[in-house]
Amino acid sequence: MDYFAVSLPDLLIWEDSLDTKNLIHCKYMLALGYYGMDDKVHAERYLKEVEELDNNHQGIQQFRSLINSGL
Numbered sequence: 681m682d683y684f685a686v687s688l689p690d691l692l693i694w695e696d697s698l699d700t701k702n703l704i705h706c707k708y709m710l711a712l713g714y715y716g717m718d719d720k721v722h723a724e725r726y727l728k729e730v731e732e733l734d735n736n737h738q739g740i741q742q743f744r745s746l747i748n749s750g751l
Contacts, residue, residue, distance in 0.1 A: 704733050708740060715747070723747075 711726035727747075730740050 704730055
């Protein structure tokens with residue numbers, strides 16, 4: 681990490697790559713955005729990409745439940 685911070689937004693127990701965390705977050709936002717614009721094809725694409733990078737992502741698990749419920 682090349683900056684000083686008093687506190688971090690996430691508890692960092694293990695050394696995670698900030699670039700990877702940023703990539704996951706951006707793809708998650710893309711999935712939500714495309715779903716909100718009713719573009720299910722692109723939303724599903726980014727959803728799968730995030731699941732491949734982090735299958736324990738809480739937001740993606742909730743989002744998958746929403747999609748599977750048919751809403």
